[in-house]
Amino acid sequence: MSASNSISPLRVVNVTRYVMPLREGGSLPALAEADDGFNYVLKFKGAGQREKALIAELIGGELARRVGFKVPEIVFANLDAAFGNSEGDEEIQDLLKSSQGLNLALHFLSKALTFDPGATQVDEELASRIVWFDAWITNVDRTFRNTNLLIWKRELWLIDHGASLVFHHSWDNWEKHAMSPFPTVKDHVLLPRASALEKADEEMKQIITSELIDEVVQMVPDEWILASRDTETAEETKEVYAAFLKMRLANSQVFLTEAIDARKALI
Incomplete structure (x- = not known):
């Protein structure tokens, strides 16, 4: 097991479509599509533990990758101010509005x-x-x-x-x-x-x-x-x-x- 010491900046993607919530609970992560054509598990800064959950996700996930574990690619995910205006679910719409700007997402491993x-x-x-x-x-x-x-x-x-x-x-x-x-x-x-x-x-x-x-x-x-x-x-x-x-x-x-x-x- 070897570590990768070359830390490259995370990619930044723009969220283009909210597909669906992934599970119940305070954090309400979602499956979302981005402008690079890939699907991501989106973690919102407006949910649950707010930015601290994203900080822990980033530090923990990237350290895990760098020491040799398999971790889905982590990216920064931008939510446009207008994103979610058409969302019918009030709770989800509130979450999207409070998460405008920079969030975190993990590449969705299809059929995992x-x-x-x-x-x-x-x-x-x-x-x-x-x-x-x-x-x-x-x-x-x-x-x-x-x-x-x-x-x-x-x-x-x-x-x-x-x-x-x-x-x-x-x-x-x-x-x-x-x-x-x-x-x-x-x-x-x-x-x-x-x-x-x-x-x-x-x-x-x-x-x-x-x-x-x-x-x-x-x-x-x-x-x-x-x-x-x-x-x-x-x-x-x-x-x-x-x-x-x-x-x-x-x-x-x-x-x-x-x-x-x-x-x-x-x-």
Whole structure:
């Protein structure tokens, strides 16, 4: 498993058609068509956790790709001010209006199947790397109830990282969060298969560099950060994101031990 350290800017597409909502819930992602002719899973800045979900989606998803996991292409998606005027559903129309401007979207994997742990056996080393990665970025949403994994062309793809980086919903004591274990790992859908966590820790710490973290964090649009008004400048916030990830990486033994103990309790 090798990392790609060349961080290219995300493509920007313009949304041309709202096709349909993809599931119920606060975030209301949608299937949408863009001006490049492709379909995307569109994540709205006006939904649920607003811009913070998009920030976590971008940082988590791009880090996952850069360390070698399969992740659908992530793009910036522009919503024109007039978009959605003809939408009949009032809730969706409100969502579209509050999401005008820059949003985030993932390339739609046509005919992909939701990962079923009972039907598909994941390689133990791959499972270990994914569990380690999710514990590192504090992704609480890769459970049996909601795997956020797809099987596409017989390969495992990672989606939906918007529930990562939990600390940014309350910036107080972010250093404490960085040094904390990750108890939610006990619910990870791949934990039963993660028999090589220590090896995953060694491999990931060789792949993930400070430069890689900095480059991915810098991809976050300043306007998304400033919308939350957590800090005076976007750069200040980006420095905290990068510092959190670096501190957590340097002290990975904390969440590694938690994951190993949680797995022992399962088997």
